[in-house]
Each structure stands twice: as structure tokens, then as C-alpha cells.
Amino acid sequence: MKQSLFDIVSNKKIARDIYEMVLYGDTSDLVRPGQFINIKLDGLFLRRPISVCDYDDKTITIIYKVVGEGTEKMSKMDGGKLDILTGLGNGFDIEKSGDKPLLIGGGVGVPPMFNLCRKLIENGKDVTVIMGFMSQEDVFYKTEFEKLGAKVYVTTNDGTEGIKGFVTDAMKEIEAYTYFYTCGPEPMLKGVYDASKTSGELSFEARMGCGFGACMGCSCETKYGNKRICKDGPVLKKEEIIW
Amino acid sequence: MVDLSVNLGGIRLDNPIIPASGTYGFGYEFSELYDINILGSISLKGTTKEPRFGNPLPRIAECREGMINSVGLQNPGVEKVISEEIPKLRQCFNKKAIANVGGFSLDEYTYNCEKLGEVPEIGIIEVNISCPNVHAGGMSFGTDAKNAAEVTRRVKAVTNKPVFIKLSPNVTDIVEIAKACEDAGADGLTLINTLMGMKIDLKTRKPVIFNKKGGFSGPAIFPVAIRMIYDVYEAVKIPIMGVGGVATAENVIEMMLAGATAVQVGAANLTEPYVCKNIIEELPALCEKYKIEKLSDIIGGAH
Known part of the structure; x- marks a missing residue:
């Protein structure tokens, strides 16, 4: 996990209530597809966890849906900087x-x-x-x-x-x-x-507190014991899931 | 050079900053972010006798300047905490930690305190009689002065480690309960635990949290914590670990002025993972600004 500031390069609507945002900054902690980032927004206490759509050595692309106060705020952003935790979650193998x-x-x-x-x-x-x-x-x-x-x-x-x-x-x-x-x-x-x-x-998706394994807010039971969606997930193997 | 050290129940801490129980796991995961040896100590995840998954999800809700949680003491149980979690902490933390003990009966509190009291890495036992998220036990011990005193007496009888009782703010008179714990032999007090709160979703018209209610924490509760620490400090002689909404170095100084000997940082760890490190680094300059040479001199300074 890494905390750093990212520049908003672009932020545009690509479908109904769906936005694509491109961020520029230090992406070195992203190592696998399926990981997510956690974005700090002014005036909101918890960060907003958003999955990574694409990334390279300098940029991250995220796609998000406006569903509440945080994503509504994000959809109105035009440039500026965001405080982001990167490299969260296990990702796909x-x-x-x-x-x-x-x-x-x-x-x-x-x-x-x-x-x-x-x-x-x-x-x-x-x-x-x-x-x-x-x-x-x-x-x-x-x-x-x-x-x-x-x-x-x-x-x-x-x-x-x-x-x-x-x-x-x-x-x-x-x-x-x-x-x-x-x-x-x-x-x-x-x-x-x-x-x-x-x-x-x-x-899996879950309502998270921290997004990095500290609060136990998003735990789930699996065949191999309790797992935190944010830290031990969000990706679970088919064989370990208990519905 | 500002002296940040404090003496907490006979244990010297390099500084008063302690991550609060439930917001820092068993510490070792934060050591991936920074050297956790800079901390005064760590209050470990609340530990019960049996392993617990905790409450059904969702168990987190966001509020203005804070959050509600109903995690419900998820932990691997006291045996595994001692055999697996504390050894992992030992790899990256060479100071004494604080064991946070939960329970559902007097016997369970006693059992857990005895076991954890025997662990050399544990410097202080913090007894949580104030968890709002478990139905039996938990807070019911912390809302009645007689029960709080009884837990204190029983626990003190089985360990030589300093015992701090963590109190609930969800009471009519926290001072009465604080005094009862002191009279029963407590070495110190931790206050405050979370405030009972609730959040309702306008779209579903239902509570966000599965258990409906949970513990409210974050900067919004800071003034409540300050008031309660101030009141309890007036009434007791034993040291207080202050906790509740602390997010900045300024908050730490204010809480110490109210009467806290050490200061726990809770919910802020979840949104700003480096917050404890930042506070510790900012404290010396802030002390200079307010002409504080020795931080422990200001404890209770507002009285």
C-alpha cells in the first residue's frame, strides 16, 4: 500500500451515470489486475474504494458509477489533485x-x-x-x-x-x-x-471502513477461515466461497 | 529538545501516542507502512476467550465527521492471539503492548486477563467493559458501577500487570463508574469507547448497519471525550488513557490538558494510515509553539 497525491488528467461521462477518470502519479504499488484504490474526498470521512480499470507506470484509469455523495462529488471534478491509497487488495491470478x-x-x-x-x-x-x-x-x-x-x-x-x-x-x-x-x-x-x-x-464488493485490513469491517467467512474482502480479497477462489 | 515521554501506570512511554484497539489490528500490518517502534505503545485488537467472527455485514456506516461500526469483537480467540498474533507483533515491535480484553462473563474476563497477563510482551491490560456491539456482557458491565467494580476486583486478583478499565460514554454518570473502578483497585482508566449511534438509508428506509445500531467514532465525538476526561480527572487519582476522535497533534495536547496521561488514536487510523506517525513527528514543533518543554507537565493543565 502506498499513499500519494495523483493529478486528475481527465474525467468524462461514458455511459448513464458512468464516468471514466484518468489519474497521473505513482502507480508502483499496483502489481496485479483486480486491485483497487481508496480515494480521500473533501468533507467525507471514509475514503471511497474504486477498482482499477487499467494502469501503466504513470497512470491509473478508474471507471465509477454515481451512486451516492462521494461518487457525485467525483463526477464534478475537473482537474486538481486527489489523495489516494494504491495497491490495495490481492487481485487476480x-x-x-x-x-x-x-x-x-x-x-x-x-x-x-x-x-x-x-x-x-x-x-x-x-x-x-x-x-x-x-x-x-x-x-x-x-x-x-x-x-x-x-x-x-x-x-x-x-x-x-x-x-x-x-x-x-x-x-x-x-x-x-x-x-x-x-x-x-x-x-x-x-x-x-x-x-x-x-x-x-x-x-466481491463490500462496504469497507479502511480498505487495508485494519478495521475488520468487511470480513467474510470462507472454507479456509475468515477473510477480509479488502485485504485477503476482493478476489476469492471459487473453491473457498461459502454463499 | 522537547521531552515527549510519559509514565503510564508505572511504564515509561517514549511518547503518549497509542493506536486504539480495533483500529490497528495486532500492529504488524501497519509495520509495512512505517516503523511502528516510534509509537508509545499499541492497544491490540479486543480479545475474547473463543474465536469470534463478529456481527453480520454491513457493519460499517459513514457519518459526518465519523463512522459507525458494529464489527462485534472479531478476533481469533485468546489462545491464538497469544500463540500466533503476538509473536507476529514481536517481529516488528520491541516495546510493551496493551492487551485489550473483552468478555461475556466475569469468569471469561478473569480467564482472558490471567492468560494475557502472563505474556511478557504485554505491559498493560485494558479491560473493555464498554463494547456496544455485543449483546451479552460487553457494555452491560460498563453501564453499572457495581458490575464495573466487580470486574475490576476479579481481574486485579489474577494479574500483576497494571489494569486499565475502558469505560463507556453511554451512561448517565461516567464519574460514578470511574470512581467505582478506582475504589476496586483499577490502576487506570481508558475513556471513552464509542457512542451508540445509528444511520438510516433514505433509499431503502432501513438502517445501514445489519445490527441496526453501532458505535459512533471519529472527530465528531472529540468534544464529548474531552468533557468526560475532564470530569473523570477531577474525581480520580489514577491515570487516564484518553481516546475519542483524536486526529491531530493539537487534539493530543488538548486531551492531555483535559487530564489524559496517554492518548489513543482510533478511527483516524482507518482513513489516514500514517496519522500516528504524523502526530508523533508534529508534536515537538507544536510543543515549542505552546512553550511546552516536558509534555507530561501539561497533564490536567486545564483544571
Whole structure:
């Protein structure tokens, strides 16, 4: 974990209530896709944990949905600096992917799939991505994933784009995959867990206090004992989850 | 050169700064961030006899200038704390730590204090009779002067280590309970624990916290802590560890003026992981600004 100041390079709306923010600063503590950062905002006591969509040696891209006071504040930012804790959480294990990994993201669970997808393709993997949204106006990053070289399926609950239904409906169309990675709302994670035919990794959300393992606010029980979503997660292996 | 050292229950601390129980785990994880040997001491995560997962989630809610938690004493149990957690702390911390003891019965408090009192790395036993997040025991011992005195007597009988009783602010008269603990032989007091609070979500129209209520902490409770420390200092002779909303070096000096010998930093660790280090580094210059040569001289200075 590292605490440092980041410059806001850009902050733009990319779908309904969805914003993409690019930050410039010290990214040296980010070591795996699926990690998150924790952002201090003026006037709010707790930091806001946001998953990392993409990063390189100088910039971090985050995608967030305006759901409350903190993200509302963030959506109005135009330049300036942010006090951020970086390098939080365990992230995904890309070594486990096999040759044909399946990535499944739902809503703001899509962003952590992006850097993961980039890394897997760089490693020569044949990546398929399923992105689930409520409706067409919620869809983002489809072409960005395609540009990385992934095969992309979009699902919308109302059928206004792609396959009508849930991500699990798209999973039925994928004949074979070697491993899966997923992030999204918990009912979706459970659906993916039940529908999955291989081992895999699931990234969970939780209401956090500190974001770095000190407060025990986001603990969960697993088959291998109590784990903190923020520090021992947010990524849990399929085999350890107790629903 | 300003002298920051204080004497807490017969133990010399290099400075009065102590991370509060429940906000710092068992210390070793913060050693990834900075050398935790700069601290005066550490109050370790509240420990019960049996392992506890704690309360169902969500157990954190944000408020103005603070937060509500209902973690509910999650800990691996006293045996594992002694066999696994304290040895990990020993790797990165060479000072005496404070064991924070929870319980659900007099026998459990006694058992935990006896066990932890035997650990050489433990300098002080802090008995939590004020946890708002456990249904049986916990705070019910801390809201009644007779019960508080009984816990104190029983615990004092099984350990030679200094015993500090951590008091609840959720009472009509904290002074009465403080005096009862002193009369029963307590070596010191820690105050205040969290204030009972609640937060309701406007969208769901339901409490945010699964257990509905929890302990409110953070800068918002600082003036309440100052008032209670001030009142208790007037009434007792034993030392006070002040805690409640401390986030700056200025807060530390104010709390010592109210009557605290040492100052615990709680919720601030969760939002500013370097806060204890920053406070310790800022204290000398702040002492110079307020013409303090020896920090311990100002204890109770507001009286």
C-alpha cells in the first residue's frame, strides 16, 4: 500500500451515470489486475474504494458509477489533485487462466476485467469477455475490449443491445473455456458460480471502513477461515466461497 | 529538545501516542507502512476467550465527521492471539503492548486477563467493559458501577500487570463508574469507547448497519471525550488513557490538558494510515509553539 497525491488528467461521462477518470502519479504499488484504490474526498470521512480499470507506470484509469455523495462529488471534478491509497487488495491470478479464459463483468464489475484482459492477451491467451448491463445506455468499453483482441459478448436485461438476459445466458453460448474471472453484483456472482464449468476467481464488493485490513469491517467467512474482502480479497477462489 | 515521554501506570512511554484497539489490528500490518517502534505503545485488537467472527455485514456506516461500526469483537480467540498474533507483533515491535480484553462473563474476563497477563510482551491490560456491539456482557458491565467494580476486583486478583478499565460514554454518570473502578483497585482508566449511534438509508428506509445500531467514532465525538476526561480527572487519582476522535497533534495536547496521561488514536487510523506517525513527528514543533518543554507537565493543565 502506498499513499500519494495523483493529478486528475481527465474525467468524462461514458455511459448513464458512468464516468471514466484518468489519474497521473505513482502507480508502483499496483502489481496485479483486480486491485483497487481508496480515494480521500473533501468533507467525507471514509475514503471511497474504486477498482482499477487499467494502469501503466504513470497512470491509473478508474471507471465509477454515481451512486451516492462521494461518487457525485467525483463526477464534478475537473482537474486538481486527489489523495489516494494504491495497491490495495490481492487481485487476480493470471497464471491460472489456461489458454482460453472467460471474463465476466456486470455493470461496474466490468472495469477490473479490462487490465486483466490486456495482461492475458499480452500473455498470448484466447480471451472471451461477457459484459452484462441493464440497458443499451449503460453499455461501455465494448470497443475497447475488442481493440485489445478479445471476443466480446454484451448482454442487456431488456434486450436493447446484444443478448437479451443475464451474463449467464451468454455463458451458455461459450462452448469451452479453461478458467473464469468475474466481478459484479453478488447475485450475478452467485449465478456465474452456479453456471461455471471450470475453476475460477470471483471479485466481491463490500462496504469497507479502511480498505487495508485494519478495521475488520468487511470480513467474510470462507472454507479456509475468515477473510477480509479488502485485504485477503476482493478476489476469492471459487473453491473457498461459502454463499 | 522537547521531552515527549510519559509514565503510564508505572511504564515509561517514549511518547503518549497509542493506536486504539480495533483500529490497528495486532500492529504488524501497519509495520509495512512505517516503523511502528516510534509509537508509545499499541492497544491490540479486543480479545475474547473463543474465536469470534463478529456481527453480520454491513457493519460499517459513514457519518459526518465519523463512522459507525458494529464489527462485534472479531478476533481469533485468546489462545491464538497469544500463540500466533503476538509473536507476529514481536517481529516488528520491541516495546510493551496493551492487551485489550473483552468478555461475556466475569469468569471469561478473569480467564482472558490471567492468560494475557502472563505474556511478557504485554505491559498493560485494558479491560473493555464498554463494547456496544455485543449483546451479552460487553457494555452491560460498563453501564453499572457495581458490575464495573466487580470486574475490576476479579481481574486485579489474577494479574500483576497494571489494569486499565475502558469505560463507556453511554451512561448517565461516567464519574460514578470511574470512581467505582478506582475504589476496586483499577490502576487506570481508558475513556471513552464509542457512542451508540445509528444511520438510516433514505433509499431503502432501513438502517445501514445489519445490527441496526453501532458505535459512533471519529472527530465528531472529540468534544464529548474531552468533557468526560475532564470530569473523570477531577474525581480520580489514577491515570487516564484518553481516546475519542483524536486526529491531530493539537487534539493530543488538548486531551492531555483535559487530564489524559496517554492518548489513543482510533478511527483516524482507518482513513489516514500514517496519522500516528504524523502526530508523533508534529508534536515537538507544536510543543515549542505552546512553550511546552516536558509534555507530561501539561497533564490536567486545564483544571
